[in-house]
Amino acid sequence: MxxxxxxxxxxxxxxxxxxxxSTSCERELSDDATExxxxxxxxxxxxxxxxxxxxxxxxxxxxxxxxxxxxxxxxxxxxxxxxxxxxxxxxxxxxxxxxxxxxxxxxxxxxxxxxxxxxxxxxxxxxxxxxxxxxxxxxxxxxxxxxxxxxxxxxxxxxxxxxxxxxxxxxxxxxxxxxxxxxxxxxxxxxxxxxxxxxKLGTIRTIGASIMNGNNVSVNTFVGVNSNITGIISTFNLPNGQNQIVNLSTAYFEFSSSNPTVATVDSNGLVSSLSAGTSVITGTINGVQATGSLTINCQGNFVHAPTPTRSQANVISIFSDEYNNIPVNYYNGYWQPWQTTVSSDFTVNGDNILNYTVFNFVGIEFSAPTVNATSMTHFHMDAFIPGTIAPGRQLRVIVVDFGADGAFGGGDDTRHSTTFTAPFLVSQNWMSIDIPFSAMPGLASRSNVAQIILEGGDNSVIYVDNVYFYN
Amino acid sequence: MIIKYNTIKTLVFSTLLLAIMGCSTDEKQTVTTMNNLVFQDEFNENGAPNSAYWSYNIGTGSNGWGNNELQYYTDRPQNVVVEDGMLKITARRELYMGSNYTSARILTKGKVEQKYGRIEARIKLPLGRGLWPAFWMLGANSDTVTWPQCGEIDIMEYLGSNPTTVLGTVHGPGYSAGESISKSYTLPNSRFDTDFHIFGIEWGEDYINYYIDDVLYNQITPEDVPGEWVFNQPFYIILNMAVGGNLPGSPNTETAFPQTMLVDYVRIYQ
Missing domain, CATH: 2.60.120.430 (Galactose-binding lectin)
Incomplete structure (x- = not known):
């Protein structure tokens, strides 16, 4: 369901x-029209x-x-x-x-x-x-x-x-x-x-309204990122004394931005980040302030990953705006119990970015169907670490093949982990990772490739883009 | 038997009809007849309630004033104050003298005691499960004659979990607590916590009439009580807001504190 x-x-x-x-061509009321x-x-x-x-x-x-x-x-x-x-x-x-x-x-x-x-x-x-x-x-x-x-x-x-x-x-x-x-x-x-x-009952009392479910939420954005006001609710006390929460559409609210040069908000609760700085988005309903807010911390212009130049014919793409992507089960499996990584993916001027926060490890799975990469020679991915690179920091990229049964486990899965360290690992720059299959001896087959796992996070942030196999 | 059954049914039916007619807000309903104002506190002087009229009950009584109530009554302005032309009795969730809640209860005992008359107050009530405000009276002999022999007239009792309904009740010997003589009144299209309403009784020899705003909703006479009629003597007035206790139950997570009962005035007419 x-x-x-x-x-x-x-x-x-x-x-x-x-x-x-379709309604954007509606005519405006003329001055002498009566309501x-x-x-x-x-x-x-x-x-x-x-x-x-x-x-x-x-x-x-x-x-x-x-x-x-x-x-x-x-x-x-x-x-x-x-x-x-x-x-x-x-x-x-x-x-x-x-x-x-x-x-x-x-x-x-x-x-x-x-x-x-x-x-x-x-x-x-x-x-x-x-x-x-x-x-x-x-x-x-x-x-x-x-x-x-x-x-x-x-x-x-x-x-x-x-x-x-x-x-x-x-x-x-x-x-x-x-x-x-x-x-x-x-x-x-x-x-x-x-x-x-x-x-018209007359027996309903308004308790109050909320945006972001009443929480004061904070997000980091870049110029060109759109964010949404969500969790829009209003609470009423019914004549039986019970509170009733009503989920509302945005049009009941008036939204405002504390710093419109940093971020603006439209009547649909769509927030656009415009320049570096901080802005707090709040709302009112029927003139009454709603609880909760969305704070935009815009970090300025986003540095995009290098645009891939290989032709589609030579690529099996898992995540890229340049290619048609294969069906992917998930970009974050939220594998319990040890995973802390949370996905806060965003789109900057049409460029979709995987944004893993509180990153320790994360799995991407594309097992329905698995990928036959025998005609491919390399794995590629672009990664960007906004924070500092501590001494000894690793980034491990693991490619997993599910074996002949095409399913996880069953004794025929193989994998290879490739470790990256400084000086390749840098802060505040896109790192283009290319790993030839010939350098993945642990991967016994690439007929049923089904997962990419990233490990070695220090609970900070990593952006990922352009994940694909190529020849 | 069938005929008799039908007759009884008809009787019940006509009683129902009468009851419905009696409760209607028909313009011809005479709600009050006593119009000579003999006492008023309009709560227009900021500060503590006028000590010429009011004193305080402090603490938790015995067993939470006999009802396992949860609040500690104080005379602090946080709990009882006159401002903005109102008496404000405020229940707070705070640790105080071993209780989890504070509130206030004021009374005219020994200061304003009245036998018969029209006693009314204009009140806006609070909201939330576990709140139990009241505007009520006890017999002036309550120190020498034990309850319920002294008599109790509850002009208005309200449970914060039921914002459209109040209760009017008398307690006396043989008809107290669970056996008290009571009637509720439910507002058809308004609430007691969003607007002020007038709660009153018109009380004479051998009758007490209960009204809310312009609706007379009950009359209690000696014939209605299964014991001695103890309401032909002076009574004093009490205003309070209890938290928790046997009748309302405890506050829950939806109960927002602080909660205030606003009293615009208390008046007595004869």
Missing amino acids: KNSKFNFLASFLLLGVMSII ATFPKIAEIFTDDFVAMGSNFYFPYGGSKATAWSVDREEGYNSNASMRFDVPNVTDPEGNYAGAIFRMDGAGRNLTEFDALTFYIKASQGVTIAELGFGEDFLENKYMATITNVSVGTNWSKVIIPIPDASKLLQERGMFRYAAGTQGTGGMGYTFWIDDLKFE
């Missing part, structure tokens, strides 16, 4: 990007659909498109409700249920409401991954979602607070949901929703 979630997230992000492009008021209709489904039009259900990519129906027997104090049949994880038509309900029409004015509410029950006790509103597969501008919602077998009311209703002058994204079978061992279940509507 992890995969499926990734799929639908990716698909709606993609749709969002497409919509930004239209869109209907202030509260109900979405109360035993039947209200003012939703005919074409409003849009499933997420990878989800089972037929998961949703109207049940004419079950209902909250009625005999009709919306029914959602979450499929088994093995269902070929889709391994989860998820969709948006986008009203067919111009939109509704939701400014006078303070919550989306509904009654819900399930065929067994389950945790539903995401329930919310504000997603329209266009701009997805004002999304608000509660996650991991506990649902029992009897009807109970769910309240999703509206973070800042003053923004919802014309909203089409009435409801969204995503439900999988992570908590049920892959087995499907059914849940029902009834009396789905916006309400």
Whole structure:
């Protein structure tokens, strides 16, 4: 199910990007235009659909498109409700249920409401991954979602607070949901929703909002690096006295930079590093300061690795912007228990860099499928160590072949480790590493090459680029 | 039997109807009748509460004031102060004299004691599980006659875990603690921790009416209590905020401290 979630997230992000492009040709309001008021209709489904039009259900990519129906027997104090049949994880038509309900029409004015509410029950006790509103597969501008919602077998009311209703002058994204079978061992279940509507409860109290999940996060960047404001949440106290966290899209917030010459931030929370220095990015929602911040420590211009000049035909690339890369399982295996290395990869002006911080060792694996490098003669990689090189510091580059079984272990794996030391190892300069296979006697075969392991880190930082085999 | 069953059902139904009608915010509902102001503390003078009216309970009482409450009551301005036209009773999470929390409890005992009348306060309550503020009264003879014989009138009790509901209660001989005579009132579309609300009783011979804002939500008479009616004598007023104890349970990780109960005024009419 992890995969499926990734799929639908990716698909709606993609749709969002497409919509930004397609709406950029919108005309500005002329001076004599009067603001239209869109209907202030509260109900979405109360035993039947209200003012939703005919074409409003849009499933997420990878989800089972037929998961949703109207049940004419079950209902909250009625005999009709919306029914959602979450499929088994093995269902070929889709391994989860998820969709948006986008009203067919111009939109509704939701400014006078303070919550989306509904009654819900399930065929067994389950945790539903995401329930919310504000997603329209266009701009997805004002999304608000509660996650991991506990649902029992009897009807109970769910309240999703509206973070800042003053923004919802014309909203089409009435409801969204995503439900999988992570908590049920892959087995499907059914849940029902009834009396789905916006309400003015008056009984919700705003506790506060946060960016970066309320933490004061600090990142090192270069000119041209983009960073994102994430972890955008708002906490509300519900009428039952329980706190409810709502995950929000960036458009509810106003962001600001303490030093716009160092870094700027746009309305989507995209932070651009412009010059060397420090800037603190903070946010407000509805005029109230959010907790948490993102501090940008821009170190100036990034020195790019030498651009590879070999032709694609002579290269099997694992990580490079110059070549088509082969499928890679991961660039950091987070091998437990001894690995400390954390990936903080970044992109500088379109150049993707592997950034290993707290580096002691790290493994890159490309085993699906393994690489037949028999026609290759060399391994290449560029590395950059920003910190100082202590006496005796090593950098070991290990190439691993999984042997005839093509899988880790099995007694046929071979490897060769090549050690680099000063004066080759230098600080603040790209080091181009080229190792001929002829100098790797430990590697008995290169028909099933599957891993590159870097060792010898001192818990500082190393950048890596252009990892490939060539002849 | 069937007929009888139906009759009872009808009776229940009509009682329900009456109850619903009785609780409606119908303009014709007469909430209060006593309008001659005889005492007021508007909390307009900054500093400690006016000592002509108020004294303090200090410490932890016995067994946390009989309820296993967790706070230590002090008279420090951090816990009780008049400023900005308000009495502020503040509960804090701090180690103090062996307790994990501090707060305050002030009372008019021996200073302002009242038999009958309309006693009301305008209060904004705090938020958080484990907080237990109250506006209440004890019989002026509470030193010579043991509780519950002295009588207790809880004009307002509130649990911070339930921000839309308050309780109005009387305790007396044969009907105290778990057997007390109580009724709750829940705000339909507002909260007690986001706005000020008026909590009051109108109390006369053989009746106590409970109201919140413009809603009369209960009347208690001798017929409602399964013991002696002990409310035909003077009582004094108490304002406090307890932390933890048998009724609210302990604060949890969501309970943010400090938390303050704001009292705009206390007034007595006859």
